[in-house]
Amino acid sequence: MPLDAVDALLRMAAAADTLRRTRQRKQGPPLPFDPATGHDPGTAGSGSVLADRHHDRGDGGGPETTEPIAAWPVADYESPEPGWLHRAIPDEFLYWPDGLDRHERLSLVYARARAAGRAAPDAADLLADPPALSALLGRAAVADPDLFHILLVHYTLVLAPIVAAGERGPWLTERRRELESMSCFGSALMTEGERSNSHLHPRTQARFDPATREFVLHTPDTDAVKFPNSTGHPDIPKTAAVYAQLIVSGTECGTFVFVVPVRGPDGSPTAGVEITPAPDTFALPCDFASVRFRGKRIPLDSWLADGASIDEAGRLHDPAASTGERLTRTMGGVAPQVWRGVIAASASTARASAQILYQRNASRLTMSRLAPELPLLRYRSQQEAMLDALASAHVLTAVARHSSKGDRSASTRSGEATWAPWSAVDNELALFKAMATRCALDTIGQCREHCGANGFITTNRLNAYHGFVHSYFSAGGENGLILLDTAHTMADPTTYRPPNPDPDPVTAAELVVPEACSRLSQASEHCLHRRLVGSLAEAARSGADEFTAWNDNLALAQAAATAHLDRLVVELLVREHATATPPVRALLRLYLLSWIERRAGMLADQLLTPPDVFNHIYRHRRILCDELLPQLPNLVAAIEFPDLYR
Numbered sequence: 001m002p003l004d005a006v007d008a009l010l011r012m013a014a015a016a017d018t019l020r021r022t023r024q025r026k027q028g029p030p031l032p033f034d035p036a037t038g039h040d041p042g043t044a045g046s047g048s049v050l051a052d053r054h055h056d057r058g059d060g061g062g063p064e065t066t067e068p069i070a071a072w073p074v075a076d077y078e079s080p081e082p083g084w085l086h087r088a089i090p091d092e093f094l095y096w097p098d099g100l101d102r103h104e105r106l107s108l109v110y111a112r113a114r115a116a117g118r119a120a121p122d123a124a125d126l127l128a129d130p131p132a133l134s135a136l137l138g139r140a141a142v143a144d145p146d147l148f149h150i151l152l153v154h155y156t157l158v159l160a161p162i163v164a165a166g167e168r169g170p171w172l173t174e175r176r177r178e179l180e181s182m183s184c185f186g187s188a189l190m191t192e193g194e195r196s197n198s199h200l201h202p203r204t205q206a207r208f209d210p211a212t213r214e215f216v217l218h219t220p221d222t223d224a225v226k227f228p229n230s231t232g233h234p235d236i237p238k239t240a241a242v243y244a245q246l247i248v249s250g251t252e253c254g255t256f257v258f259v260v261p262v263r264g265p266d267g268s269p270t271a272g273v274e275i276t277p278a279p280d281t282f283a284l285p286c287d288f289a290s291v292r293f294r295g296k297r298i299p300l301d302s303w304l305a306d307g308a309s310i311d312e313a314g315r316l317h318d319p320a321a322s323t324g325e326r327l328t329r330t331m332g333g334v335a336p337q338v339w340r341g342v343i344a345a346s347a348s349t350a351r352a353s354a355q356i357l358y359q360r361n362a363s364r365l366t367m368s369r370l371a372p373e374l375p376l377l378r379y380r381s382q383q384e385a386m387l388d389a390l391a392s393a394h395v396l397t398a399v400a401r402h403s404s405k406g407d408r409s410a411s412t413r414s415g416e417a418t419w420a421p422w423s424a425v426d427n428e429l430a431l432f433k434a435m436a437t438r439c440a441l442d443t444i445g446q447c448r449e450h451c452g453a454n455g456f457i458t459t460n461r462l463n464a465y466h467g468f469v470h471s472y473f474s475a476g477g478e479n480g481l482i483l484l485d486t487a488h489t490m491a492d493p494t495t496y497r498p499p500n501p502d503p504d505p506v507t508a509a510e511l512v513v514p515e516a517c518s519r520l521s522q523a524s525e526h527c528l529h530r531r532l533v534g535s536l537a538e539a540a541r542s543g544a545d546e547f548t549a550w551n552d553n554l555a556l557a558q559a560a561a562t563a564h565l566d567r568l569v570v571e572l573l574v575r576e577h578a579t580a581t582p583p584v585r586a587l588l589r590l591y592l593l594s595w596i597e598r599r600a601g602m603l604a605d606q607l608l609t610p611p612d613v614f615n616h617i618y619r620h621r622r623i624l625c626d627e628l629l630p631q632l633p634n635l636v637a638a639i640e641f642p643d644l645y646r
Contacts, residue, residue, distance in 0.1 A: 085135055088119035093143040102280060103233075106146070106287050110185065110236055113150045116140065117182040123159045124180075127337065134344035134404040141345035142352045145468030146286050148345050150185065153230060156337035158186025158241045161257050161304050164333055169301035175239055175259050184237040185230075187262065189291055193227035197481070199243075199421055200327065204293065206244040206258050206303070210314040215303060217244060217260065217272070217296040225290045231262055232277035232287035238263040240291070243330070246303075248316045254326030257304040257333070262291060272296025283467030306330065331421045335477065339426075339433040342476045343403050346440035347396035349465040351639045353447040354389035356460060358636045360451045361386070377632075383625050385450040390635050391591040392443040394584060396436055398576045399569065403432050422477040423485035431486060431565045433472075434479040440469045486564060487557035488550075490529055491536055498529045499567065506609060508616040512624070514574045517592045520608055521567040524599070527606045528560040559602070566595065583631045590624045593617060 093112050100108065116136070120126055126133050133155060141148035162176050178184040192198035203224035206215045219225055231238050240262045246253040262273045269275045272295055278288040300310075306329055308318040320326035364376040376382050422430040448455035448462040455462050473479050490496045501523035510516035535556060539549035550557065570592065577588045596603065597617050603609045610616065628635070 084119060084121065085139060088116040088136060089139040089143050089147075093147065102285070105285075106233055107235065109144060109146045109150060110233065112144070113147055113154070113185070114182040116147070116151060117154070122180065123155065124163050127155065127160050127163055130337070130340050130404040131401075133337070134340050134400060137341040138344035138348035138400070141465075141468070142348045145284060145345075145349075145464050148341075148468070149284060149286050150230065152338065152341045152345075153188050154179070154186040156341055157188035157190075157334050158239065158259075160337050161241060161333045162259060165304045165306075168305075169299075171299050171301040172259060175261070175302075178237070179239060184239050184261075184265075187229050187231045187238050187240045189226040189229050189231075189240045189242045189260075189262075191227065191229075192224050193290065194223040194225070197419060199331070200419075202243050202245055202255055204242065204244040205247055206242075206256065206298075207247040208249075208310060208314070209297075210249075212297075213300050213310075215258065215298050215300070217242065217258065217293040217298055219292040219294070222292075225292045227290035228278065228288040229291060230286050230288060231275050231291055232289035233267065234277075235267040236263065236287075237261075237265050237267060241304075241334075242293075246316070248310060249314055252323070253316050253318065254320065254323035255330050256306070256308070256326070257330060258298060259302045259304065260296070260298055270296075284471045304333075306333065327421050328424045332425045335422060335425045336429055338476050339429045340400075340404050342433050342472050343396075343400045343436040346436035346469060346472075347393065347400040349469060350389070350396050350440045350443045351393040353444045353462060353465055354386070354393045355636055355639045356462060357386055357389055357447040357450055358632075360454060360460075380622070380625065382450060383629060384621065385446055386632065387587070387590060387625055387628050388594060389443050389447050391587040391594070392439055393639070394587050395569070395573060395591050396439055396443075398572060399432055399436055402572055403429060418488045419484050420478060420481040422482050423489060427486055427489060428568060430477055430482045431561075431568060433477060434482045435565055435569055437469055437472050437479065441466065441473075444469060480558065483558045483561035483565075484554065486561035487532065490560055490564060491533055496529075498526050499523075501526050505607075508610045508613075511596060511610075511613075511616055512589045512593055512620045514570075514577045514588065514592060517596065518567075518570050518574050520596065520603060521563070521570040523608050524603060524606055525560070525563040525567050527608075528556070528563045528602075532556050532560045563602075566599070570595070583628065583635060586624055586628050587635070590621070590628070593620055593624065 093116075096105070096108070117123075120136055121129070121132065126136070137148055137152055137155075140151050159176070159179050162172065162179070165172070167173065175184075179186055189204075190199060190202075192202055192204065195203070203220055204226065205218045205220060207218065208214075209216055226242070229240070231240065238261070240260045242258045242260045243255055244258055246256045260273075261270050262275065264270050272293060274292040274294065276290045276292075278290065281288060306319075308316060308320070310316050318326060320329050361376050361382060365373045366376050366379070368374065371378075377386065444462060444466045448466060451460070451462065454460060457463075490498075499522040502519045504519075506516050506520055532553065535553050536549050539552060544552070573588050573592060577585050580588065596609070597614070600609065600613055600617070604613060
């Protein structure tokens with residue numbers, strides 16, 4: 001189904017959204033929510049309890065409340081052109097016409113992606129403004145994870161390296177024009193499905209032909225087939241960013257990106273390209289496929305050389321000193337933009353999930369024999385789940401805002417990669433990506449569980465959000481490998497300096513003091529780093545080779561890297577706490593208390609927590625929840641995207 005043919009589907013979806021809103025207006029405004037009684041009839045399936053509680057400012061920044069709580073919109077974005085964000089991802093993109101099959105649904109997703117790209121700023125401006133791109137991708141993720149995935153790949157993995165390359169001839173200029181106009185979509189062909197860690201040494205070949213000054217793109221065997229990637233839709237024109245091994249005069253010269261049209265204007269595979277669509281998937285139901293190249297010729301302009309060149313004598317000149325440094329430079333052109341987008345999407349879907357939980361449970365009654373017809377939110381377990389979700393959503397938003405800003409203090413480093421290239425590009429940002437997906441998955445899962453059976457109904461989005469976030473544990477840089485590469489860096493005294501923690505123990509009263517949590521995180525990291533370095537040294541003394549030494553300590557390595565990541569997050573939250581409003585400060589303290597509870601076993605093993613720590617945690621939690629509960633409606637109303645529960 002060509003893109004032009006699905007405009008009717010867009011109009012149908014918009015009409016359905018208009019009808020839904022008209023029905024809601026006829027039902028009248030909802031009554032205010034009372035935490036003490038749980039009285040809020042507007043959430044019991046009749047529409048959004050928040051729809052009449054706030055109004056849209058119209059500037060792309062989301063809802064405005066009479067008592068502002070915090071800067072919730074992801075990346076704290078303020079648009080120089082009011083309203084473009086909501087025009088790019090309008091509210092009707094949250095809903096679907098009934099009865100669409102898989103092909104029609106994917107066609108509609110691409111039509112919406114095209115509309116979003118055309119309503120957004122120019123690609124070069126968007127890529128130069130990380131908060132704007134994060135805002136677009138975060139809003140897309142809430143509307144539809146497939147839409148997010150398509151836009152993320154299009155902008156960050158395909159257009160970003162092309163824009164960074166600048167003017168390289170009319171052929172590449174035309175490919176860029178097609179992508180920027182959204183008449184063609186980008187796809188990233190990076191992973192080779194049959195080999196782990198294929199990013200480190202892709203086997204797809206781009207062999208330079210000195211006679212024609214072209215490249216011949218070739219897949220040597222089935223193990224090197226590019227999979228997964230989003231090239232499966234048979235009607236969508238696609239241009240791919242192909243990560244391949246450059247071969248000049250028979251010598252492998254490192255990994256570069258090549259721009260390759262893989263589906264023509266009518267969606268047919270181009271000459272020399274074989275595309276095999278994958279079976280339907282459920283976690284992230286995009287148009288996945290495998291791609292194989294058979295002697296495909298591409299022009300010299302298709303090579304995103306990043307300062308390298310091939311002279312008339314056929315000799316390569318590359319500013320990278322080694323193939324390892326070349327890999328880092330190539331990945332560095334795309335990875336930070338990808339991570340910012342994934343972090344933004346994690347934050348926005350966590351916020352949306354917290355709102356769904358509230359809309360589902362705010363007016364529900366329980367039939368327990370202890371107290372028949374008691375409001376569900378009178379139970380502390382439900383209160384804590386709701387407030388924990390809001391706390392995590394706010395923390396993720398703070399991480400997204402920090403990650404998207406240009407003044408972020410990044411621990412960028414260059415050099416050789418060990419398990420994966422990501423930490424060699426930007427260790428801190430890679431770690432925040434790992435943290436964001438883990439935290440979002442836990443938050444969405446908790447919201448789904450506390451929605452009861454309704455949490456597993458496909459139409460309420462929680463399944464889609466959960467599957468999407470889980471898929472990005474591997475996509476965009478595998479979380480476990482990011483932690484292992486971080487640990488490898490921590491074991492090198494030339495690239496890492498351990499914290500020097502305060503020796504004073506943390507008291508029971510200090511468990512909710514952010515500065516004390518910072519001391520805890522520093523001490524834990526210091527202890528695990530010392531254990532890791534000591535264990536590696538002992539292995540070396542016993543004659544173990546480097547692989548054996550690390551292989552026997554992978555669990556300890558991941559624990560040490562996780563402690564390092566914990567410290568980065570806690571230190572960020574200490575800074576956030578210093579300037580936040582009182583309700584947000586309480587949310588941050590609740591999150592930090594939950595962090596201590598999650599790490600209590602490790603912290604107790606390190607003798608860093610007071611005796612009877614769990615009783616102290618539970619007491620502090622009750623106090624914080626009692627403080628926050630009266631603020632619950634305003635905390636929820638501060639979240640973008642009203643009316644998510646259907």
